[in-house]
Amino acid sequence: MNEKSVEERLRDYLLNGVAKDIFLAEEAEALAKEIGEHADEINEAGFGRLFGSFQLTLSDRQTLLVTEFFEPTNPRYPIRSIPTILQFLEEHSDEWLLPQRSSLEQSLVEMVWRDRV
Numbered sequence: 001m002n003e004k005s006v007e008e009r010l011r012d013y014l015l016n017g018v019a020k021d022i023f024l025a026e027e028a029e030a031l032a033k034e035i036g037e038h039a040d041e042i043n044e045a046g047f048g049r050l051f052g053s054f055q056l057t058l059s060d061r062q063t064l065l066v067t068e069f070f071e072p073t074n075p076r077y078p079i080r081s082i083p084t085i086l087q088f089l090e091e092h093s094d095e096w097l098l099p100q101r102s103s104l105e106q107s108l109v110e111m112v113w114r115d116r117v
Contacts, residue, residue: 006092013088017080018069025065032058 032055035042042051071081 006095010085010088013080013085018082018085021065021068021080025062028058028062028065032062 035051035055042048069082071079073084073087
């Protein structure tokens with residue numbers, strides 16, 4: 001696998017996987033919370049059961065999204081979970097090219113020496 005495709009796959013795992021699921025989980029939580037904050041008005045209007053069902057559905061969605069973060073890698077179908085990302089990074093670590101590697105190495109050496117003094 002070449003460097004560009006490794007970077008594209010990692011970007012896909014992060015942006016279309018974990019980051020997207022975090023956004024969707026937070027969105028579900030915010031919507032359920034907003035419904036709860038307006039429960040009195042919703043109940044008075046006669047929509048309590050409907051919006052209660054919405055809240056349960058949003059809670060289920062949030063729970064499922066969060067559990068997907070930790071789903072193990074499965075060779076039968078693509079998964080964009082944290083374990084998959086870590087495995088991907090480990091498998092392709094030799095293909096990463098660090099821009100300005102010498103500057104990074106120099107900074108790390110200086111930090112180590114600074115901490116020892």
